[in-house]
Amino acid sequence: MRLPEQPRTMSTGSGNFLLVPIPEYPGLDCVPNKNVKIVVLGASNVGKTALIVRFLTKRFIGDYEANTGALYSRKINLDGEQVSLQVQDTPCVSLQDDAEGLYCQEQINRSIYWADGYVLVFSITDMHSYRTIQPLYEHVRRIHPSGNIPIILVGNKSDLLRARQVPTDEGQALAAELGGHYFEASARENHEGVQAAFLHLCQEVSRALGGVNGEKRRGGLHLARPKSPNMQELKRRFRQVLSSRGKSTTAV
Numbered sequence: 001m002r003l004p005e006q007p008r009t010m011s012t013g014s015g016n017f018l019l020v021p022i023p024e025y026p027g028l029d030c031v032p033n034k035n036v037k038i039v040v041l042g043a044s045n046v047g048k049t050a051l052i053v054r055f056l057t058k059r060f061i062g063d064y065e066a067n068t069g070a071l072y073s074r075k076i077n078l079d080g081e082q083v084s085l086q087v088q089d090t091p092c093v094s095l096q097d098d099a100e101g102l103y104c105q106e107q108i109n110r111s112i113y114w115a116d117g118y119v120l121v122f123s124i125t126d127m128h129s130y131r132t133i134q135p136l137y138e139h140v141r142r143i144h145p146s147g148n149i150p151i152i153l154v155g156n157k158s159d160l161l162r163a164r165q166v167p168t169d170e171g172q173a174l175a176a177e178l179g180g181h182y183f184e185a186s187a188r189e190n191h192e193g194v195q196a197a198f199l200h201l202c203q204e205v206s207r208a209l210g211g212v213n214g215e216k217r218r219g220g221l222h223l224a225r226p227k228s229p230n231m232q233e234l235k236r237r238f239r240q241v242l243s244s245r246g247k248s249t250t251a252v
């Protein structure tokens with residue numbers, strides 16, 4: 001696809017974001033029957049989209065349009081094997097007024113059902129987003145009542161230390177309670193931390209899925225995958241960012 005010219009108002013950085021390819025899957029050299037499907041969940045504005053884009057492209061763009069639930073795919077190398085990875089971004093969830101239940105769109109429920117691994121994200125600058133995590137996990141549990149649920153907990157925006165509301169040990173304690181690992185990360189400032197978190201989850205999922213031709217955890221149950229705007233959606237979003245005038249955008 002021909003890419004739009006970069007507007008002069010954009011920060012040039014290392015060039016046009018769209019020039020970074022995200023390989024489409026499936027690749028012929030991928031391990032058959034091994035699709036790692038993960039979904040990224042959390043409250044509004046915690047950086048779900050930023051984390052996914054950072055992981056897949058190593059880049060950070062400051063502003064995204066409100067999330068409509070894009071599905072991204074690529075090949076990754078896990079323990080020497082090429083594996084197909086799908087990452088589902090989701091609209092935000094929010095706590096109900098009684099702070100016990102969740103507002104969770106049906107689209108998100110479908111994504112939870114579809115996925116094999118879960119990235120639960122809060123912002124370390126937003127205690128409310130942290131409080132969303134436990135009910136969110138319980139919601140995932142209701143959809144997958146039995147079996148191992150590979151999860152990681154990500155405290156994003158670790159670059160904003162002065163605005164921190166959630167201490168590191170609270171993140172660690174919650175992750176331990178939920179049976180997952182805790183990562184503090186900054187989608188804005190650091191690729192390595194984000195990559196470590198996602199790869200850890202991918203490995204957990206890969207193990208849960210079994211060997212090269214391992215049986216799926218849910219015994220071959222196939223739910224239609226969530227709506228898949230995929231690369232077209234990603235490109236459309238970037239075009240929108242590139243063409244929006246007067247918005248300050250950081251291209252790393």
Ligand SMILES: Nc1nc2c(ncn2[C@@H]2O[C@H](COP(=O)(O)OP(=O)(O)OP(=O)(O)O)[C@@H](O)[C@H]2O)c(=O)[nH]1
Pocket residue numbers: 042043044045046047048049050051061062063064065066067090091092156157158159160185186187188189
């Ligand atoms: N300082 C800082 N800002 C971040 C970081 N990650 C994301 N942001 C900013 O936080 C805002 C929200 O980021 P998004 O990726 O859109 O968050 P989201 O969770 O997908 O938001 P929703 O679409 O509301 O669900 C944007 O302005 C990002 O630039 C981070 O690590 N550090």
